[in-house]
Amino acid sequence: MATNCYVTFPTIFYAIRAESLLKQKDFTFKMVPVPRSISSSCGTALRCACPDLSKIRQYLADHQTEMESFYQLEEDGFKMPIVKELQSDELQ
Amino acid sequence: MNCNKDSVNHELNLYFDNSATSWPKPEAVYRAAELQMRQMCGNPGRSGHTRMLEADRLIYRTREALAALFKVDDPSRIIFALNATDALNIALKGFLKTGDHVIFTALEHNSVLRPLGTMRRNGLITTTMLPCSLEGYPDLEFLENAYQPQTSLLVINHASNVIGTVAPLRKMIESAHKKGVKVLVDAAQTAGTIDIDIADLDIDLLAFTGHKSLLGPTGTGGLYVKAGIDLKPLREGGTGSQSELDLHPKNMPERLEAGTLNSAGLAGLLEGINFIRETGLDQIREHETALRRSLREQLMEMRQITVYGPEEAAECAGSLSFTIRDTDCGEIGYILENNFGILCRTGLHCAPLAHQAFGTFPGGTIRLSPGFFTKAGDIQFLINAIREIVALTEKG
Numbered sequence: 001m002a003t004n005c006y007v008t009f010p011t012i013f014y015a016i017r018a019e020s021l022l023k024q025k026d027f028t029f030k031m032v033p034v035p036r037s038i039s040s041s042c043g044t045a046l047r048c049a050c051p052d053l054s055k056i057r058q059y060l061a062d063h064q065t066e067m068e069s070f071y072q073l074e075e076d077g078f079k080m081p082i083v084k085e086l087q088s089d090e091l092q
Numbered sequence: 093m094n095c096n097k098d099s100v101n102h103e104l105n106l107y108f109d110n111s112a113t114s115w116p117k118p119e120a121v122y123r124a125a126e127l128q129m130r131q132m133c134g135n136p137g138r139s140g141h142t143r144m145l146e147a148d149r150l151i152y153r154t155r156e157a158l159a160a161l162f163k164v165d166d167p168s169r170i171i172f173a174l175n176a177t178d179a180l181n182i183a184l185k186g187f188l189k190t191g192d193h194v195i196f197t198a199l200e201h202n203s204v205l206r207p208l209g210t211m212r213r214n215g216l217i218t219t220t221m222l223p224c225s226l227e228g229y230p231d232l233e234f235l236e237n238a239y240q241p242q243t244s245l246l247v248i249n250h251a252s253n254v255i256g257t258v259a260p261l262r263k264m265i266e267s268a269h270k271k272g273v274k275v276l277v278d279a280a281q282t283a284g285t286i287d288i289d290i291a292d293l294d295i296d297l298l299a300f301t302g303h304k305s306l307l308g309p310t311g312t313g314g315l316y317v318k319a320g321i322d323l324k325p326l327r328e329g330g331t332g333s334q335s336e337l338d339l340h341p342k343n344m345p346e347r348l349e350a351g352t353l354n355s356a357g358l359a360g361l362l363e364g365i366n367f368i369r370e371t372g373l374d375q376i377r378e379h380e381t382a383l384r385r386s387l388r389e390q391l392m393e394m395r396q397i398t399v400y401g402p403e404e405a406a407e408c409a410g411s412l413s414f415t416i417r418d419t420d421c422g423e424i425g426y427i428l429e430n431n432f433g434i435l436c437r438t439g440l441h442c443a444p445l446a447h448q449a450f451g452t453f454p455g456g457t458i459r460l461s462p463g464f465f466t467k468a469g470d471i472q473f474l475i476n477a478i479r480e481i482v483a484l485t486e487k488g
Contacts, residue, residue, distance in 0.1 A: 009333075011344075012136070012332055012333060013168050016148045016151075016152040017167075031145055041335045044148070066343065
């Protein structure tokens with residue numbers, strides 16, 4: 001069982017913008033297909049360790065990068081993960 | 093005319109048609125487009141695999157490079173289109189509403205005249221044409237009196253694709269903005285050869301093509317849309333985002349893009365922009381201005397020739413037009429290619445109103461457009477060829 005956090009974006013433009021900005025600053029993250037358990041959109045999401053999420057979110061917000069939603073997933077192999085959408089008070 | 097039209101020398105093939113499309117391209121442009129198709133060809137925005145991500149990164153970098161070139165803070169305000177015509181259609185049809193009044197210059201290309209003409213004939217809009225001088229300068233006094241309460245848009249061709257005259261953009265934009273009118277700039281002939289600072293000039297909408305002075309492949313181009321302007325999308329469809337909705341996304345740039353983007357073309361375009369950045373816009377402009385000056389001066393030496401447009405080369409970009417007395421310009425173009433291997437364009441150049449203003453309608457002109465890769469020696473060869481042709485016209 002692993003816990004990961006995900007950021008989704010309104011468009012692929014902002015997903016790539018996020019990747020480009022974060023790469024320049026040595027954040028640890030990965031761009032992955034949006035998990036079907038959080039959205040039926042066929043786009044790209046950002047996956048990171050949950051303790052890093054708040055820093056990443058702040059950095060992107062400070063650099064004109066629109067984000068859509070934030071999730072915490074309890075992932076266990078191929079099983080459907082347990083999904084929790086994070087509200088803004090949980091992202092401080 | 094006593095001319096052997098069959099003596100084709102294809103090996104020479106001197107290219108003076110850069111206003112139609114630039115050639116040659118920097119070597120990196122060919123390589124990048126091919127590499128994109130051979131190795132990186134994921135569908136941008138879809139699928140989620142690494143090739144898709146590579147295609148998305150490439151498109152993002154191209155958008156960023158264009159934003160840097162045009163001094164735009166937010167790259168999401170630049171959307172990709174097929175070419176300048178496509179971008180102008182997206183702008184005009186997405187911006188104008190029933191009852192609007194539009195002012196456009198006499199120098200506009202059919203890519204502006206035809207969409208406006210259709211909307212006018214359908215009773216959706218009214219229009220006023222801004223006349224221009226023989227040298228191609230729009231009448232600014234006329235402009236001041238042309239605004240109506242319903243005027244929503246002023247369309248300006250940044251440089252005439254017939255005679256190259258560069259419009260006084262800043263003055264015209266300031267005039268329009270004082271009246272609360274937005275400005276659409278057609279930069280088909282200037283993007284990549286004249287420094288365009290969108291932020292400084294306060295441009296609202298700017299259409300550009302990738303395959304002329306930006307040195308990219310055909311099928312590339314785009315539109316800048318100032319923040320706060322929401323265009324109604326001309327096309328709707330797949331974007332790879334918000335797929336669950338039967339509603340096109342509201343977020344830029346996807347708002348105005350639908351379907352698979354031309355990633356191979358955009359890979360080439362990025363290299364074209366990189367070439368311009370590395371070479372320097374100033375150097376490109378300087379070279380092209382020097383070629384134009386030399387070309388104009390030598391054409392003017394022939395009394396049978398009329399050259400159109402401003403005398404000062406620095407006030408022009410791209411095209412230079414001329415006619416030879418009592419000759420058909422199509423015939424001259426044919427001889428230039430078939431006897432001398434020189435490629436140029438003849439006729440109306442899709443800008444009929446401009447020719448009416450210059451007195452060259454309906455016969456048109458012979459249009460020469462050197463580019464950054466044209467050499468001084470090429471100009472000399474061209475001038476010698478024209479001298480020979482002029483001598484032949486004298487003999488009859």
